[in-house]
Amino acid sequence: MNYRHAFHAGNFADVLKHIALTRCLIHLKEKSAPFRVIDTHAGLGFYHLHSKEAERTGEWLSGIGRLLATELPPEIADLLSPYREAFDRVRSFHGDDVYPGSPEIARGLLRGEDRLILVEKHPEDARQAKENFAFDGRVKLLERDAYEALNAFLPPKERRGLVLIDPPYEERDEFDRVVEAVRQAYRKFSTGIYVIWYPLKAGLPVDAFYKAMVDTEIPKILRLEQWIRDERAGDGLAGSGLLIINPPWKLKDEMTGILTFLDKILGSGPGHKVRCDWLVPEKSK
Known part of the structure; x- marks a missing residue:
């Protein structure tokens, strides 16, 4: 397992994923009942953008760097305020070059009775993440396989929650593993929000992934995608997507x-575009 997110923290894919995550959590908080968040591929929790890893790729410059340098229209600024507040919070403790990953973003939005389960298989990253969040009793870190942990912790005792699944897709069968994990998870916890990240680039079986997700017969799957360039124009990540099961009812319009x-x-680059549509609509009553 070679993937380390420190090389890619704050890139355009992180921006989309983390904005969508914050919007989902904000809507979960509209009800007073507690909820649980499970992050299956947690990483470190936050990242230094001037680390040797981040400096080596410089991906954050065309992602969060560009967003922070842009004056936001009022309606967008309002929707992105929880995401921007995550920066203020983590940077007040760790310095101005820090980017909050999904664990820190989720932790910052928890209330007193809410809980966060972080799963990280990479031993070094798991050790560091455990240190990073040891101060917060609402957070639990597990060093184990993401899919085994997901099966073990569903359904959450709160019966409300969000599951973030964002593997690196290094393995050839990762798309298949994600589909099967979601199928099993949904059987145990059909009312939860599931946020599933995936890469968009040439040669990946994304169309087969769509079909496999449709074939699960899970209803109400929202698809969010952004291509920053045409995937045929070169190697590397051309875009990223999110499938969101049981999205909050306002989310499609917001996103x-x-x-x-x-x-x-x-x-x-040429061919940049976005998509926000229903991969699977809600079942008619």
Whole structure:
């Protein structure tokens, strides 16, 4: 397992994923009942953008760097305020070059009775993440396989929650593993919000992934995608997507506006585009 997110923290894919995550959590908090968040591929929790890993790729410059340098329209600024507040919070403790990953973003949005389960298989990253969050009793870190842990912790005792699944897709069968994990998880916890990240680049079986997800017969799957360039124009990541099962009812409208804005500021080459649609609509009653 070679993937280390420190090389990619704050890139355009992180921006989309973390904005969508914050919007989902904000909507979960609209009800007073506690919830649980499970992050299956947690990483470190936060990252230094001037580390040797981040400096080596410089991906954050055309992602969060560009967003932070842009004056936001009022309606977008309002929707992105929880995401921006995550920066203020983590940087007040760790310095101005820090980017909050999904664990820190989720932790910062927890209330007193909410809980966060972090799963990280890479031993070094798991050790560091455990140190990073040891001060917060609402957070539990597990060094184990993501899919085994997911099966073990569902359904959450709170019966409300969000599951973030964002593997690196290094293995050839990762898309298949994700589909099977989601199928099993949904059987145990059909009311939860599931946020599933995936890469968009030439040669990946994304169309087969769509079909496999449709074939699960899970209803109400929202698809969010952003290409920063045409995937045929070169190697490397051309875009990223999210499938969100049971999205909050306002999310599609919110993310349509957000994606349109992100396309304007992060699209970097011919063929850049976005999509926000239903992969699977809600079942008619």
